[in-house]
Amino acid sequence: MTYLFGPVPSRRLGRSLGVDLIPRKTCPYDCIYCEVGPTTRKTLRRRDYHTEAIIRELTEYLRGPKAALDYLTLAGSGEPTLNLGLARIIQATKGLTETPVAVLTNGALLHLPEVRRDLAAADVILPSLDAATEKTWRRINRPLPEQSLAQLLEGLVALRREYQGQIWLEIMILKGLNDTEKELSALKRTIKPLALDKVQLNTAVRPGVKASARPLDPEEMQAVADFFGEGAEVIASSPRPANAETAVSDARFIEMLARRPMTAADVAEVLGLPLDLVQKRLKHLCKTGAISYSRYQDQGFYRQ
Ligand code: SF4
Structure with a gap:
């Protein structure tokens, strides 16, 4: 399989079949905690990335004998909304399976109406927001110079206003960076009006790009979840077992x-x-x- 991977155990989505929409490692960010590796093509430009080949592979997989899935997850070795074929891929997937479609995104393009339109048919959108202060956001996510935190927040607000499905926000909490009271308070204030369906707290449990991306221990993570209050959860690290x-x-x-x-x-x-x-x-x-x-x-x- 070239574009499909798994099913893999996902801490957020159970047993999930991943669909890689983007060549490694194409992204507007270069997050210090990225598990895929350093960004080699840093861009905001949307392009068609192998849409027809991705749909062909999905069709073959979903028409054949397959394992039970909780979600079909559009993700990638970069930012999936950079693929101009996103809406067509979601539409094709919906025509082939009843399995809900989830899209992982860093949210960097959500301020664009066409990107929100492309995402409209997904069942769950899982955007990220790691900081609500410009300096810390730049330190963690290392975006392109022309990007701004204000634009990212504008996109999240517009998404919530227009999108009918579930929004599960991921926040990557990193020791010494966004785990201070000031940073957490800013995040809590910022996300409150977004009326998110879930706030999922993650930490750097796998090796990332920079050693400065350090994890919190489970007790510290629980304290952060308590600080955010109802609706916030620490993402469990052991999903359900797969079939043999x-x-x-x-x-x-x-x-x-x-x-x-x-x-x-x-x-x-x-x-x-x-x-x-x-x-x-x-x-x-x-x-x-x-x-x-x-x-x-x-x-x-x-x-x-
Ligand atoms: S947004 Fe995702 S793919 Fe892009 S650098 Fe950050 S963690 Fe990696």
């Missing part, structure tokens, strides 16, 4: 790890395989040089 798969090729391991770094336990859960068997396969793939291993925050991660 018996024959899993090395290519499947490598493909999964090319998308994001994973622990052996993550891989075992996605593939529904015993942990000891997965550990053996991962060690073997490391020896061949097909994947690599590194430690981050006391956990071992494999990546391609």
Whole structure:
């Protein structure tokens, strides 16, 4: 599969089939916590990225025998709203399956009416907002110079006004950056009028681009959730188990790890395989040089 990945266990969306709408790593941001890697094409310009090929692959997958899914998630190795084919892909997906469609976005293009129109048929939109002060927002998300926090907020307000589906906002809380009382109060004030369906609090549980993206521990995260109050939740780290798969090729391991770094336990859960068997396969793939291993925050991660 070129554009589809998974199903993967998503901390926010259960068992989710990902659809990669954007070539790696095309994004208007270069977040310090990005799991995909440093941004190599930093842009706000929308283009058609393989729309027909993506729809063909989705059609083949959804017409064949498939695992049960909680969501079909339009995401990518960058910002999915940069794909001009977004509305067509959502429309095609809706014609092929009853599985709800979720779209992950950094929100950078939501101030554009055409982007909001393209998203209208999605069931859930999951935008991000990591800071409500310009300086901290720039420090964490490292946007293009012409972007502004005011424009991002304007887009979120317009989305809430026009969009009929669910909006689940993600906030990445990072130690020493946006976890101060001043930053959290600014965020709380800013998001209150948005009447979000969920506020999901995340932290840097996987290795990112910069060492300055440091996670909070579970107690600290819960304190932040309590501060935000009703509707805010810390995203749980262990989704429901997947069904067992018996024959899993090395290519499947490598493909999964090319998308994001994973622990052996993550891989075992996605593939529904015993942990000891997965550990053996991962060690073997490391020896061949097909994947690599590194430690981050006391956990071992494999990546391609
Ligand atoms: S918006 Fe998402 S893809 Fe873009 S740099 Fe940030 S984390 Fe990475």
